[in-house]
Amino acid sequence: xxxxxxxxxxxxxxxxxxxxxxGIDFTAGDGEFIAIMGRSGAGKSTFLYQMSLLDEPTxxxxxxxxxxxxxxxxxxxxxxxxxxxxxxxxxxxxxxxLTALENVALPLLMQNHPKKSAYAQAAAALEGAGLGSRxxxxxxxxxxxxxxxxxxxxxxxxxxxxxxxxxPTANLDNESSRGIMEIFQxxxxxxxxxxxxxxxxxxxxxxxxxxxMDDGKIIxxxxxxx
Amino acid sequence: MPLNIRIGFFLAxxxxxxxxxxxxxxxxxxxxxxxxxxxxxxxxxxxxxxxxVDAVRTQYTSDVIISSLSDKKYIENSPNLISxxxxxxxxxxxxxxxxxxxxxxxxxxxRKETDKPNTASxxxxxxxxxxxxxxxxIAGSIVEGEFLSPGDYDxxxxxxxxxxxxxxxxxxxxxxxxxxxxxxxxxxxxxSVVREVTVKGILKSKVDEVSMRAYMxxxxxxxxxxxxxxxxxxxxxxxxxxxxxESVRDALLARGVxxxxxxxxxxxxQPKFLKDIIATFNMLGxxxxxxxxxxxxxxxxxxxxxxxxxxxxxxxxxKGIGITGRAIEISYIFxxxxxxxxxxxxxxxxxxxxxVPFVAAHPxxxxxxxxxxxxxxxxxxxxxxxxxxxxxxAGYIPARMIIRKNTLDSILGRN
Numbered sequence: 001x002x003x004x005x006x007x008x009x010x011x012x013x014x015x016x017x018x019x020x021x022x023g024i025d026f027t028a029g030d031g032e033f034i035a036i037m038g039r040s041g042a043g044k045s046t047f048l049y050q051m052s053l054l055d056e057p058t059x060x061x062x063x064x065x066x067x068x069x070x071x072x073x074x075x076x077x078x079x080x081x082x083x084x085x086x087x088x089x090x091x092x093x094x095x096x097x098l099t100a101l102e103n104v105a106l107p108l109l110m111q112n113h114p115k116k117s118a119y120a121q122a123a124a125a126l127e128g129a130g131l132g133s134r135x136x137x138x139x140x141x142x143x144x145x146x147x148x149x150x151x152x153x154x155x156x157x158x159x160x161x162x163x164x165x166x167x168p169t170a171n172l173d174n175e176s177s178r179g180i181m182e183i184f185q186x187x188x189x190x191x192x193x194x195x196x197x198x199x200x201x202x203x204x205x206x207x208x209x210x211x212x213m214d215d216g217k218i219i220x221x222x223x224x225x226x
Numbered sequence: 227m228p229l230n231i232r233i234g235f236f237l238a239x240x241x242x243x244x245x246x247x248x249x250x251x252x253x254x255x256x257x258x259x260x261x262x263x264x265x266x267x268x269x270x271x272x273x274x275x276x277x278x279v280d281a282v283r284t285q286y287t288s289d290v291i292i293s294s295l296s297d298k299k300y301i302e303n304s305p306n307l308i309s310x311x312x313x314x315x316x317x318x319x320x321x322x323x324x325x326x327x328x329x330x331x332x333x334x335x336x337r338k339e340t341d342k343p344n345t346a347s348x349x350x351x352x353x354x355x356x357x358x359x360x361x362x363x364i365a366g367s368i369v370e371g372e373f374l375s376p377g378d379y380d381x382x383x384x385x386x387x388x389x390x391x392x393x394x395x396x397x398x399x400x401x402x403x404x405x406x407x408x409x410x411x412x413x414x415x416x417x418s419v420v421r422e423v424t425v426k427g428i429l430k431s432k433v434d435e436v437s438m439r440a441y442m443x444x445x446x447x448x449x450x451x452x453x454x455x456x457x458x459x460x461x462x463x464x465x466x467x468x469x470x471x472e473s474v475r476d477a478l479l480a481r482g483v484x485x486x487x488x489x490x491x492x493x494x495x496q497p498k499f500l501k502d503i504i505a506t507f508n509m510l511g512x513x514x515x516x517x518x519x520x521x522x523x524x525x526x527x528x529x530x531x532x533x534x535x536x537x538x539x540x541x542x543x544x545k546g547i548g549i550t551g552r553a554i555e556i557s558y559i560f561x562x563x564x565x566x567x568x569x570x571x572x573x574x575x576x577x578x579x580x581x582v583p584f585v586a587a588h589p590x591x592x593x594x595x596x597x598x599x600x601x602x603x604x605x606x607x608x609x610x611x612x613x614x615x616x617x618x619x620a621g622y623i624p625a626r627m628i629i630r631k632n633t634l635d636s637i638l639g640r641n
Binding site for chain 1: 229232233236240241243244245539540543544545546547548549550551553632633634637
């Protein structure tokens with residue numbers, strides 16, 4: 001489903017060029033749960049941002065469901081992100097002036113769902129994440145774990161093809177982290193494709209495949225047995 | 227409704243509903259002040275002169291004034307003209323005046339042979355006190371003593387500009403009477419006729435034509451100027467509420483009155499310099515308003531820019547999850563327009579609910595007029611439109627600047 005060929009990303013600061021991704025060939029199939037690991041600066045988040053079309057590579061290509069993303073306009077990339085992807089960020093990335101329900105309903109409304117159905121779908125997603133009683137709370141009224149569950153609900157409410165998660169448990173305590181990972185496992189069981197960047201081996205082991213990165217390259221891809 | 231507008235409204239509504247009350251109050255406060263600057267500054271500038279124009283209309287010309295032609299001593303066939311006026315249904319009341327240039331002299335009994343006479347040139351006017359009061363309410367301007375009564379004999383009401391205590395101006399060639407109080411005897415000279423009269427009242431008005439005159443009862447004035455044919459010099463017409471001065475002027479001119487008198491509406495009778503000053507003040511008001519508008523636009527620009535900068539991460543997230551830049555821009559435009567509309571709404575309520583009636587009831591005491599606040603609805607709404615439009619632009623530009631930045635850079639806070 002996702003295929004990268006010789007994917008490169010470098011950043012320029014004046015005359016200094018830093019190559020963060022140094023030609024990555026990678027494939028993720030439908031329904032896979034992939035954990036990307038590596039030490040800080042290995043390029044794992046940058047790799048995730050390229051695949052999720054939040055950033056543009058400086059070389060190589062990305063194909064998603066056969067679409068070459070290199071030729072897409074910003075508008076097409078935006079539509080792709082809206083309809084095909086879901087995002088879970090390390091710091092939850094919720095909009096502070098929207099309630100949990102509104103945060104989750106927003107992408108659905110942007111997809112032109114009628115308000116009633118968007119809110120119903122959003123409520124169902126939040127109830128599925130155990131937040132049925134917190135629908136009308138603002139992010140500031142929720143704990144970190146609850147906010148991350150709202151973030152996951154927003155990411156999956158519109159049933160994306162791929163769920164991208166960038167260190168989703170980094171800011172959470174153990175109990176909350178385990179709760180988040182249980183949600184991910186549940187989604188994976190129902191066929192959701194998940195690509196997750198994490199530092200934590202304990203949670204990486206819950207994925208079907210662990211991709212190890214170092215110095216802008218993939219150094220290993222290991223399938224988990226469990 | 228297009229999707230981007232719906233999403234823009236969704237975001238704007240919630241941003242406004244959950245915004246800090248202080249911030250919202252501050253922005254709306256700025257908008258109210260800007261609105262007041264737009265409307266009130268020019269309104270006061272114009273009102274300063276409009277007050278003078280209104281006072282001339284109320285106290286002197288009334289709605290229509292008929293006066294002698296410049297090459298005639300008086301309005302010929304005045305009795306016929308008055309009979310014609312009596313037939314006009316639009317005229318509710320009128321007053322006819324006799325007018326002659328004359329000289330007033332005071333302190334002549336105590337003056338030494340070597341002293342210069344204390345004289346003042348004045349326009350002497352003979353009036354019917356009852357009809358004059360009905361048309362101009364002139365008795366309301368009396369500051370000392372009393373107004374004339376129909377039976378008064380050798381009594382005079384003197385305008386304040388003829389008296390030193392009310393008009394202490396030392397302009398070469400311009401003299402005023404000194405030590406004149408109620409009951410003081412003064413001399414009135416018209417041509418070769420001299421009469422000693424008693425000051426019954428002193429009136430003070432900011433209308434020169436009123437304050438530079440001395441008034442006595444018409445029956446007596448006729449004998450003073452030796453005119454007994456009923457011809458008068460001025461006739462001021464007060465019209466019923468539904469009549470327009472122009473229609474009455476035109477009706478009189480259509481009947482040939484223009485051949486023996488000058489027929490003018492209160493507006494026609496305004497001196498050209500006054501009209502020029504009004505136009506000048508209008509331009510000044512517009513200039514000040516334009517500066518106010520620019521200041522308001524910059525304020526909104528800064529407010530929205532700071533708001534967008536501090537919310538850059540969230541703008542990035544919105545773009546990241548697939549919300550279009552257009553929808554985000556529209557949300558900022560909605561917010562800016564909201565501030566402008568609420569500010570203008572409060573400003574309108576303040577202007578029309580309080581300031582205009584208050585200033586009308588308590589005019590601003592300018593040296594030469596009782597200034598009012600002139601705020602015609604059409605020009606006020608034009609300014610509201612200007613304010614909303616400039617605010618819209620001022621809100622759009624910074625939002626656009628931030629939205630155009632790279633999505634990931636915005637999310638990660640990178641420059």
